[in-house]
Amino acid sequence: MSDFKNQVRKITELVGGFPVSEYIPSLAWIDHIRGLNAKAEEVSKTFGDLMDKVVQEHLDSRDKQTMDLVDILLSFERQNKDGIEIRRSDIKFIILDLFLGGTATTHSLLEWTMTELIRHPECMKKLQDEIRGDTTKLNIYRSHEEVEDMKYLKAVIKEGLRLHPSLPLLVPRLLTEDVKLKGYDIAEGTQVIINAWAIQRDTVTWGMDAEEFRPERHLDSPLDFRGTNFEYIPFGSGRRICPGIGFAMALVEVTLANLVNRFNWRMDVRFSEDEYNLAEAPGIDVCRKFPLIVFPSTA
Template structure:
């Protein structure tokens, strides 16, 4: 808190001429930065190319940046990948702090992400969950292995697409999304020379990275244009009036007086794209890690299955009203979010004003990286931090809503993830059903000791390997 004003010195790890500390980011930056912080302390000033960048790796400091001085640090740097991919950062996640961002955030919350909206999507989630169960039942009846990773990915994708685009969204179209989103995550995490040396942007062209970004953006643009054209036609004819998020955006574009937001086509495409990107990969990553962790811990698996089976006794589906009672399942999800936060470095921040943190003056336009991954493994805050122990969250008030700075998988402050409830409801419902109606085993010849928990490279942190399992239908009663 603000009272404990012991001064934490800022340290700068030794740097190389010209590139500064850039070479120290490694291929998995949250791990590399964690190692640096162990050696140099929780407040580091790195020189990434020509940009001073502050790296924050303790809960106390995260609180300083994201609560006590959140108003200084609520903007985002204008980085190359989002500039190309999101129409010059016209989306909610990378828009600079200001009136456009504020109005857009209000709009997205009230028309897509609020509690009320999330509840309104319950029938849609129930439908997609039942399709998922059917897929696994079919595999079970053939005694075959199924790619749980792929099934969960297309499930999260379907839920999000239906919520954003309504029921008219064509399956052939939405099937293209998961792979594009993965690729997007990788492209976001590439090192673009222009982001560190603005005068050397031509090197990105030379090395082909800029071309990759352009081609990627064109692909999405084509898809989004097709979808928007279809919406315009169908709303024009007055059918399918069920209001969904896309139609709301299109109406706003037609009637700009109805809101403080002036939306052009590019804004709409950027907004849709970030919802798909931010929504799918994150939620899906948690589902996948959870199944992987449970497969390695049969005792925890059995315990959570018993909990859920006891709650839903005799019913054919776990429903959302059951979820309030699934304490152990919730604790498991929290523990997965602690050990495998899908966005381990949150999203980058940038200071809008000069600001003093402890004794250190942080000038305007400094980039800030918060290592949420390191913070949620800090032995100052967590006992046996490397161990998967959901029990730590039973009878414990710590949660992910941005008030407990030792645990910030969704960020905190003004920029906290607005999709938290959308995500957790989807995740809990899917897991509860998978764990209730199936037992899971490894395909022949594979043991839990063989599980490879290596992380993949990308702005979101998924497991590298695909999870293949054999579902076994469980007859309850």
């Protein structure tokens, strides 16, 4: 698992990096010296082997009674259902998308949210009161429906998404017509990148405390993260909005509820400084530069 996380981290660093050869082909040797080519080959082989293993495991157990997504994709490959042709390589890339899109970003959101809760013990206490008031510490939440009515839990996660969107720069858009924006003429065909990180920390929208972690701002707010409010777009908007919103939120809500319900958490005082806790790693996603290290207790 640790090696898998390291490889995911390498992919995000590669995608978010600056390959000189993409812009100046004659200087491709610089990428070689920087080790980008070797790192890309290593990651490609690691995930290629992993995808082969996943597919083979499903082929070896094709007689099982229940089917998951990989089984369904393999059935399309064998039967060419509904005129849809899916090749083995397509299946591997789809699985890879699920691995990358559903692991690194969700893990990053959980880690940042726990970081903010530990930095703000009054918020942690308020969240624990809400969750523990609904059950006992020994209870384990297993479904999204069990935490559906926990308003402060949702507010905490929304605030974590606001301050620490997993993808601060959204998927690029291509203008389909000429646009004039705040005195700038932007031509049709221009590639535009939206900075969600900056939008969600804008003091005009969020107030002078926009840099502060304050979940209460979401309790009575009509703003939603499903792309209809452009002041708050952690998952993007429009046709290229993240397709995994429902899955991500259900997973994070249930996981965070269990972590906060069953344990009290403390951080080693050596790692409690903001310059350590809030340092961000390079890459297309923004995760912590240093892993969050906390200690649970049942007291």
